[in-house]
Amino acid sequence: MTSLIINALLLAGYYAVLATGLAFMYSVMNIINLAHGALIVLAGYGLYVLGNDLNLPFPVAIAIMMAAMFLLGVVLHRAVLARAYGGGELLPLLATFGISIVLDNLMFQTFGADNISLAPLVGDLSWASFELPGAIFVGKISVYILATAIVVIGLVELLLRRTALGHRIQATSQDRATAALLGIDTGRTAAIATGIALATGVVAAAALGLRSAWGPYGGSAILLFAFEAVVIGGTGSLWRVLAGAIVLAFAQSLGALVHPQGFLIGGHLAFLVAVFVRLRGGRFSLARLFGKEARA
Amino acid sequence: MSFGEFAVLRDISLSVGAGEIVGVLGPNGAGKTTYMNILTGALRPTTGTVHLLGEDVTKLDTAQRCHRGLAQTHQVPKPFSGMTVFENVLVAVNHGRGVPAHDPISVAWTVLEVTGLAHVANRPAETLGLLDRKRLELSRALGTDPKVLLLDEIGGGLTDAEGDALVGLIRTIHASGVTIVWVEHIMRLLLEGCSRLVCMAEGKVLADGDPHTVVNSQQVQVAYFGASA
Numbered sequence: 001m002t003s004l005i006i007n008a009l010l011l012a013g014y015y016a017v018l019a020t021g022l023a024f025m026y027s028v029m030n031i032i033n034l035a036h037g038a039l040i041v042l043a044g045y046g047l048y049v050l051g052n053d054l055n056l057p058f059p060v061a062i063a064i065m066m067a068a069m070f071l072l073g074v075v076l077h078r079a080v081l082a083r084a085y086g087g088g089e090l091l092p093l094l095a096t097f098g099i100s101i102v103l104d105n106l107m108f109q110t111f112g113a114d115n116i117s118l119a120p121l122v123g124d125l126s127w128a129s130f131e132l133p134g135a136i137f138v139g140k141i142s143v144y145i146l147a148t149a150i151v152v153i154g155l156v157e158l159l160l161r162r163t164a165l166g167h168r169i170q171a172t173s174q175d176r177a178t179a180a181l182l183g184i185d186t187g188r189t190a191a192i193a194t195g196i197a198l199a200t201g202v203v204a205a206a207a208l209g210l211r212s213a214w215g216p217y218g219g220s221a222i223l224l225f226a227f228e229a230v231v232i233g234g235t236g237s238l239w240r241v242l243a244g245a246i247v248l249a250f251a252q253s254l255g256a257l258v259h260p261q262g263f264l265i266g267g268h269l270a271f272l273v274a275v276f277v278r279l280r281g282g283r284f285s286l287a288r289l290f291g292k293e294a295r296a
Numbered sequence: 297m298s299f300g301e302f303a304v305l306r307d308i309s310l311s312v313g314a315g316e317i318v319g320v321l322g323p324n325g326a327g328k329t330t331y332m333n334i335l336t337g338a339l340r341p342t343t344g345t346v347h348l349l350g351e352d353v354t355k356l357d358t359a360q361r362c363h364r365g366l367a368q369t370h371q372v373p374k375p376f377s378g379m380t381v382f383e384n385v386l387v388a389v390n391h392g393r394g395v396p397a398h399d400p401i402s403v404a405w406t407v408l409e410v411t412g413l414a415h416v417a418n419r420p421a422e423t424l425g426l427l428d429r430k431r432l433e434l435s436r437a438l439g440t441d442p443k444v445l446l447l448d449e450i451g452g453g454l455t456d457a458e459g460d461a462l463v464g465l466i467r468t469i470h471a472s473g474v475t476i477v478w479v480e481h482i483m484r485l486l487l488e489g490c491s492r493l494v495c496m497a498e499g500k501v502l503a504d505g506d507p508h509t510v511v512n513s514q515q516v517q518v519a520y521f522g523a524s525a
Contacts, residue, residue, distance in 0.1 A: 164386075177358075183388070183392030
């Protein structure tokens with residue numbers, strides 16, 4: 001039982017890492033980025049090329065990919081999202097959906113259908129474990145991922161609440177017209193925010209590649225888990241994403257306890273319950289979930 | 297300025313001298329808000345130009361005009377929620393100035409002392425009452441170090457006493473050397489606060505001059521109060 005709780009908590013750290021960029025994009029830009037999963041997979045291939053083909057140390061590969069994904073985010077915003085903004089709620093959805101399809105197939109064409117893992121890049125770390133009292137073993141990598149999730153969410157929250165850039169991002173996300181009146185270049189700010197969201201995706205890609213393996217079409221599964229964690233937790237603060245990830249991971253673990261194939265079903269049930277509770281309105285309503293007034 | 301076939305403003309030409317405080321009056325639909333949106337850059341005029349401090353700013357966007365010394369307050373105050381009153385002003389100080397402030401924090405404090413919000417500086421902005429929200433609008437505008445300040449119906453929804461307090465604050469701001477253009481429904485406030493009054497109706501300037509002369513002119517009486525000619 002103890003090991004089930006610990007493992008669910010560690011799994012939650014992984015889901016939180018996957019979901020952070022998605023939640024950040026939504027709360028800051030009002031864009032549900034359907035290419036979120038595909039972009040994480042893309043970052044994963046980037047890490048693989050840098051670490052495996054170019055033999056760069058793993059932390060260096062992560063740093064380079066974060067810079068690269070930040071730039072890609074700026075370009076993505078300038079080229080696509082900024083044009084889709086203001087064209088209704090469907091347009092950004094369709095645009096990012098299209099991007100995900102293009103990315104999926106480009107990656108299939110470039111890297112083939114093989115599943116790839118980053119585990120060989122970090123030596124024995126991928127299977128090393130801590131031994132807890134009571135002969136409970138927990139994988140080191142999972143512990144590091146949970147710790148990283150907390151650090152990443154903490155840093156992004158700190159950036160948003162405490163820095164001039166964060167205040168600028170908040171102002172832009174709440175009210176572009178007013179932000180512009182106060183001298184904020186809202187297009188540039190939104191582009192930077194997109195870059196930050198994509199840069200956090202590199203951490204997600206590292207977690208994905210170290211825990212397991214992925215293929216060129218792996219994005220949709222990532223998107224699903226991230227989306228479930230965000231909807232269960234809500235997006236008012238990124239800490240709620242961590243809470244949502246914990247609920248999701250526990251529901252999946254309980255599902256697996258009931259039936260060996262109940263893992264996914266358990267998570268989906270928790271997601272559906274969250275949606276129904278929110279649809280009923282009140283304290284947990286959809287409007288509250290997204291931290292803003294409901295739109296008709 | 298036209299929206300499709302519909303011309304909202306035509307042949308409006310209004311120049312405001314440095315240091316003036318000009319009231320703009322007009323019935324609903326006169327084009328006051330459209331006019332103000334053209335000044336800030338929220339709307340591009342179909343034809344015509346906007347000059348700020350002698351420079352043609354027609355092609356500049358809102359943020360660029362802000363950096364050159366133009367600020368505006370909203371009719372309905374929109375503080376940034378999730379931030380304190382102080383942080384709201386700090387956003388303006390950090391981003392709205394053409395020349396960056398050396399010490400943004402003390403500049404923001406000074407602004408809050410002028411506008412009388414220093415005692416609530418650390419409260420979440422969304423907890424303020426209406427008058428204080430309007431003061432916060434003014435504080436944020438002042439944070440950008442404006443040369444010209446546009447006020448959009450800032451007196452709406454206030455009691456008489458609150459309105460008087462606001463006029464006092466606006467006069468203080470004007471006395472510090474800021475040029476003010478004040479669009480307002482409430483004639484009493486404009487008469488108390490302004491040295492020049494412009495009356496608009498149906499997209500045109502009807503009258504322009506000394507406040508009491510403008511208010512008493514025949515055209516304005518007809519347009520604004522519906523008095524028979």
